[in-house]
Amino acid sequence: MQSLIHGVQGFMYPNEVELQWSVLIVLYPFITGLVAGAFILASLERVFKVQAVKPTYRLALLTALAFLLVAPLPLQLHLGHPERSFEMYLTPHTSSAMAMFGFVYLWYLLVVLLLEIWLDYRADIVRLASSTRGWRRWVYRALTLGSSNVSERALRIDERAGYIITLIGIPSAFLLHGYVGFIFGSVKANPWWSTPMMPIVFLFSAMVSGIAVVMLLYMALVKLRGVRIDVPCVDTIAKYLFYTFLIDFSLEMVDLLHRIYEADESFKTLDFMVQTRLYASQVVLQILLGTCLPLALLAVTQIFRLREGARIALYWIAGSLTLIGIFAMRWNVVIGGQLFSKSFLGYTTYKLDFITREGLVPAILLTLLPFAILWVLVKLLPPWLADEVKA
Amino acid sequence: MRWFRDAGHLGRVALLLLLGVGLFVVARHFAVPRGFGQYGHYRGPVLKEIRAHPVSYAGREVCEGCHSDVAEKLAGGRHKTVGCESCHGAQAAHANSDDPGAHKPPLPNALALCARCHQQNHSKPKNFPQVDAMEHSGGEKCTSCHNPHQPKPGA
Amino acid sequence: MSLTRRELIEKATKFILLTPAAAAALEALDSGSIDTMPDKYKQAEHWWAMTIDVEKCIGCGACVQACAKENQVPDGHYRTWVERYVIDGYGDEQPEVDSPDGGMHGFPDKNRPGAKTFFVPKLCNHCATSPCVQVCPVGATFESPDGVVLVDESYCLGCRYCVQACPYGCRYIHPEKQTVDKCTLCYHRITKGLTTACCEVCPTQARVLADLKNPNDPVHEFLRNNAVQVLKPHMATHSKVYYRNLDGAVR
Numbered sequence: 001m002q003s004l005i006h007g008v009q010g011f012m013y014p015n016e017v018e019l020q021w022s023v024l025i026v027l028y029p030f031i032t033g034l035v036a037g038a039f040i041l042a043s044l045e046r047v048f049k050v051q052a053v054k055p056t057y058r059l060a061l062l063t064a065l066a067f068l069l070v071a072p073l074p075l076q077l078h079l080g081h082p083e084r085s086f087e088m089y090l091t092p093h094t095s096s097a098m099a100m101f102g103f104v105y106l107w108y109l110l111v112v113l114l115l116e117i118w119l120d121y122r123a124d125i126v127r128l129a130s131s132t133r134g135w136r137r138w139v140y141r142a143l144t145l146g147s148s149n150v151s152e153r154a155l156r157i158d159e160r161a162g163y164i165i166t167l168i169g170i171p172s173a174f175l176l177h178g179y180v181g182f183i184f185g186s187v188k189a190n191p192w193w194s195t196p197m198m199p200i201v202f203l204f205s206a207m208v209s210g211i212a213v214v215m216l217l218y219m220a221l222v223k224l225r226g227v228r229i230d231v232p233c234v235d236t237i238a239k240y241l242f243y244t245f246l247i248d249f250s251l252e253m254v255d256l257l258h259r260i261y262e263a264d265e266s267f268k269t270l271d272f273m274v275q276t277r278l279y280a281s282q283v284v285l286q287i288l289l290g291t292c293l294p295l296a297l298l299a300v301t302q303i304f305r306l307r308e309g310a311r312i313a314l315y316w317i318a319g320s321l322t323l324i325g326i327f328a329m330r331w332n333v334v335i336g337g338q339l340f341s342k343s344f345l346g347y348t349t350y351k352l353d354f355i356t357r358e359g360l361v362p363a364i365l366l367t368l369l370p371f372a373i374l375w376v377l378v379k380l381l382p383p384w385l386a387d388e389v390k391a
Numbered sequence: 392m393r394w395f396r397d398a399g400h401l402g403r404v405a406l407l408l409l410l411g412v413g414l415f416v417v418a419r420h421f422a423v424p425r426g427f428g429q430y431g432h433y434r435g436p437v438l439k440e441i442r443a444h445p446v447s448y449a450g451r452e453v454c455e456g457c458h459s460d461v462a463e464k465l466a467g468g469r470h471k472t473v474g475c476e477s478c479h480g481a482q483a484a485h486a487n488s489d490d491p492g493a494h495k496p497p498l499p500n501a502l503a504l505c506a507r508c509h510q511q512n513h514s515k516p517k518n519f520p521q522v523d524a525m526e527h528s529g530g531e532k533c534t535s536c537h538n539p540h541q542p543k544p545g546a
Numbered sequence: 547m548s549l550t551r552r553e554l555i556e557k558a559t560k561f562i563l564l565t566p567a568a569a570a571a572l573e574a575l576d577s578g579s580i581d582t583m584p585d586k587y588k589q590a591e592h593w594w595a596m597t598i599d600v601e602k603c604i605g606c607g608a609c610v611q612a613c614a615k616e617n618q619v620p621d622g623h624y625r626t627w628v629e630r631y632v633i634d635g636y637g638d639e640q641p642e643v644d645s646p647d648g649g650m651h652g653f654p655d656k657n658r659p660g661a662k663t664f665f666v667p668k669l670c671n672h673c674a675t676s677p678c679v680q681v682c683p684v685g686a687t688f689e690s691p692d693g694v695v696l697v698d699e700s701y702c703l704g705c706r707y708c709v710q711a712c713p714y715g716c717r718y719i720h721p722e723k724q725t726v727d728k729c730t731l732c733y734h735r736i737t738k739g740l741t742t743a744c745c746e747v748c749p750t751q752a753r754v755l756a757d758l759k760n761p762n763d764p765v766h767e768f769l770r771n772n773a774v775q776v777l778k779p780h781m782a783t784h785s786k787v788y789y790r791n792l793d794g795a796v797r
Binding site: 424427430431432433434437438440441442443444445446447448450451470472473474476477481507508510511512513514515516519521 | 589601602603604605606607608612615616617630631632652653655656657658663664665685686687688689690691696698700701730733734735737738740741743746747748749750751
């Protein structure tokens, strides 16, 4: 029974031996999740008036934009014919979960994110358009769209419009990532994916990862710029991270319990896969190190009165582990869903290439690219508040 | 009136968006391939493109057109369900040629060919005639006793 | 026979040669409706399917070879393949299944006393409610008006969503074309009055092409007189490959 050809154990349908979706498709929901999560954190300040997180409001928006610009790249790189991807806009197939991605993406990029950032930065852009020189001046002048009206009334209108856009933005962010979950959750042929919980679990894990990445970025930038950290701000973010993570964890456990209890025809196969091929990435990395440990660390910061320095150190560790855990979760969904045969009689292996088009190197580059974009965005549109204190 | 003046920049954004949408609609109109949606959500002409794929297996009826003597023999025996190209391979090139003799199909390797169907295998249907070739004929060519077109010995 | 041998071969040759030529010529013309094509094939009059009698399959692999030859199927990929099942029992045991090279070169004997064992030919099920067609984002794969699931290789993005959506493992990415590829039910043959390459060479008639809209097709009798089953019926794909004598263990 344990015949090992091409890393195959048991029986795969002959066309199944080769995996279809690579590490790049792991990156796609990971990056999109960071976008949705970062935006939802930003909307906390705007819609729910959580004043404490104000120092991260603009940073969260720019982070969302940087990651959103990169989100379609892994998909594009993965296509057999990237030059044909525009067909998604020409002849979108309305019954396909994937076809709407292009439209959801454009809606979110153009109508939600860019507009909200523009409205929030407009006064700064107009100011910078006259205070800078050289090519930067031209960039800012273009960004004003030829209107330098920053009268009090105009800014009040911006504030109002921005609020409305955030209101539209929250369901849009939910749509963006719930939708990514639906792409997997609606594949009835694949029992590892096919569950109505998928969009919801994707959504909450997106919020968790987005909140964590903004928290880490804020703490890192504060250190780099040598200003004093706004402790109540990170405390609040960490609190939100903890609560969202608890909900996310509960949802994933509900899904797991449901699967174990129902034990349908696929259960034995999937259970065996989790115990063997997916053990390291699912049980160890995702559940123990990436979920239980950061949750415990965050719980410590919530329950005990720790010193400021100790709390921030814990936030660093918990935030980083969270990101690793959410990445592992994406990995386990995408790769895990392709390791077993749809005949439930065997397993294949995923071999991660190194430098090929869908290999490790492009994946790492694509993960770093948003940070490079963010660096440019931060230079162009500084997100810092005026009342910061030097450390 | 003042509200309109102070919201003028929003108008510019709206205009830009509308321009984008308009451009998209126009570009889409020209870029959708011809015949898309003719029968359903796909390129209609593709059906003809797929049908233009060349044929390799001519089909039994074509073979029988010239080789009616063999066909008649085959029809009377136990191999009546076996298509000509099952054993002789794809013969459209032979059948379509102006000079079929130039594309003469090679004589099949009988031992290997017979074994493909008749070598004993426990997964084959029980009532299907199957033998252990060595035991059955001791390595003697199958065609010494069996005519593949009418396999019953002495028929 | 009312036709002479010469007449018949002329007719048949014309049938094979002229139809693709006519199709190619028409290609150059403005794309009219296929129904205006001066050939006899009318899509609306056909609804293609296949019947497979598991009890007749001898696992010779002739179908797999013929398919590869007729359709230039790339090595290591299969538009049709044959599986061998060896079932020791119906309790907790998993059936033992193999398909070396898709069964293309037959199967070495496996003698397991007391076990139930048989061959199952597989191919695209040409589902009437295809999950693969449902998920294609651009309309590069579709159900033709005569019930065949086809791929437009000049339009396919190579996103592979359809490969994920097929419950039967019938699709693969063509290594050179980088587009999805699958069984066409030999659409280029069946629209010329020929049967598929796999059915043409099947020595026991285990697999037979069927036209459900043709009232004279023996398929109707076959479906009426036998207990037939489709693969994974719970997927509700309305598969049109009907199996006779299919064991419940087959997936």
